[in-house]
Amino acid sequence: MSGESGPTPVAVRPARPDEFAAIDALLGAAYAHDYGPDDSAGDPFRAAAVRAGAYDVWVAEGRDGSLLGSVTTRRPGGPPLHEDVAPDELDLRLLGVAPAARRRGVGAALMRDIAARAAGTGFHAVVLKTGPEMRGAHRLYDALGYERRPERDGLWIAGEQRLDLFTYALPLASLAEAPLTDAAAARGVLGSFPTGVVALAAADGDGAPPAALTIQSFVSLSVSPPRVLLTVGTGSTSWPRIAATGSFAATVLGEGQGPLARRLARPGAPNKLGGIPTVRSPRRGHPVIAGGSSWFECAIREEFDGGDHRIVVADVEASGLLGGADRPLLFARSRFGGFAPAS
Numbered sequence: 001m002s003g004e005s006g007p008t009p010v011a012v013r014p015a016r017p018d019e020f021a022a023i024d025a026l027l028g029a030a031y032a033h034d035y036g037p038d039d040s041a042g043d044p045f046r047a048a049a050v051r052a053g054a055y056d057v058w059v060a061e062g063r064d065g066s067l068l069g070s071v072t073t074r075r076p077g078g079p080p081l082h083e084d085v086a087p088d089e090l091d092l093r094l095l096g097v098a099p100a101a102r103r104r105g106v107g108a109a110l111m112r113d114i115a116a117r118a119a120g121t122g123f124h125a126v127v128l129k130t131g132p133e134m135r136g137a138h139r140l141y142d143a144l145g146y147e148r149r150p151e152r153d154g155l156w157i158a159g160e161q162r163l164d165l166f167t168y169a170l171p172l173a174s175l176a177e178a179p180l181t182d183a184a185a186a187r188g189v190l191g192s193f194p195t196g197v198v199a200l201a202a203a204d205g206d207g208a209p210p211a212a213l214t215i216q217s218f219v220s221l222s223v224s225p226p227r228v229l230l231t232v233g234t235g236s237t238s239w240p241r242i243a244a245t246g247s248f249a250a251t252v253l254g255e256g257q258g259p260l261a262r263r264l265a266r267p268g269a270p271n272k273l274g275g276i277p278t279v280r281s282p283r284r285g286h287p288v289i290a291g292g293s294s295w296f297e298c299a300i301r302e303e304f305d306g307g308d309h310r311i312v313v314a315d316v317e318a319s320g321l322l323g324g325a326d327r328p329l330l331f332a333r334s335r336f337g338g339f340a341p342a343s
């Protein structure tokens with residue numbers, strides 16, 4: 001395996017049986033090019049057709065359909081290629097790039113693809129063995145973030161160390177996937193994104209208590225023109241009342257206003273703002289909650305279907321900071337908290 005530059009777009013895919021002979025030739029040429037005559041030519045394992053019985057043989061295919069590289073990896077649920085590999089480790093062998101395709105990122109593309117697939121199939125690390133003299137390959141592994149693991153050096157066969165091979169390992173952040181069909185699990189993952197907390201409120205001017213609800217999906221959409229974007233659940237009973245007025249006040253809540261946020265989130269609760277100190281927004285007279293971090297007076301511009309939530313775009317007509325500006329309320333993992341600036 002030798003160095004490469006100037007990446008060439010390749011598609012990494014499983015090898016087809018009709019490509020096995022071409023793979024053998026490619027690997028033979030690659031190893032001969034870097035390490036001279038190959039004394040393991042008689043090793044049946046050198047035949048891709050043999051390896052494909054128990055392992056996954058991959059190819060890197062160029063845009064013109066030519067085979068530019070190959071690598072063989074452990075098959076998920078299958079035996080490892082090396083004796084000293086743990087059950088949650090994917091190991092690989094026979095990584096090679098056609099001599100004419102060197103220095104074009106083909107080896108790196110193969111290795112990155114293998115690591116991504118390994119993480120996606122529950123492996124926690126990719127492990128490989130390489131000859132001490134294969135310095136070009138070592139540079140590639142270093143560049144890809146592999147760790148040199150001298151304590152695991154050696155090629156072991158039937159419990160005996162047969163060769164002084166170097167061991168490299170790439171720890172994989174194995175992705176614990178939350179089933180999307182499980183709403184609670186999906187909300188758990190979505191809830192890991194910390195947000196501020198906003199109270200939307202609107203007085204519809206007929207003397208009824210103002211409508212209000214708590215949201216966290218509130219973002220600055222545009223500075224010029226000043227617009228915000230928010231999403232409201234299709235089941236909300238307060239939003240239709242707010243939307244009917246065509247405008248609203250949004251108060252970014254301050255630290256300590258978690259209980260208030262919970263109160264405003266009670267579905268259909270009457271007079272949610274009863275007894276809560278508010279001031280009227282300058283143009284439309286909607287309630288802005290005292291003690292918050294900042295306020296916005298907005299006119300609803302457009303609503304879009306977003307699934308179980310409506311996406312709302314609103315024009316900001318007026319806004320300002322409030323006393324609690326430096327200490328906004330945050331919400332993450334279903335808990336309220338405060339903002340602690342990094343020292």
Ligand SMILES: Cc1cc2nc3c(=O)[nH]c(=O)nc-3n(C[C@H](O)[C@H](O)[C@H](O)COP(=O)(O)O)c2cc1C
Pocket residue numbers: 197212213214215216217218231232233234235236237238239261262264265266267268269309331
């Ligand atoms: C911290 C927090 C964040 C929330 N974020 C949203 C949100 O972004 N969009 C939304 O529609 N509801 C959100 N809710 C839920 C609404 O507040 C709740 O469904 C709503 O208040 C229901 O009351 P209603 O029927 O009177 O509208 C959130 C609730 C809490 C406690």
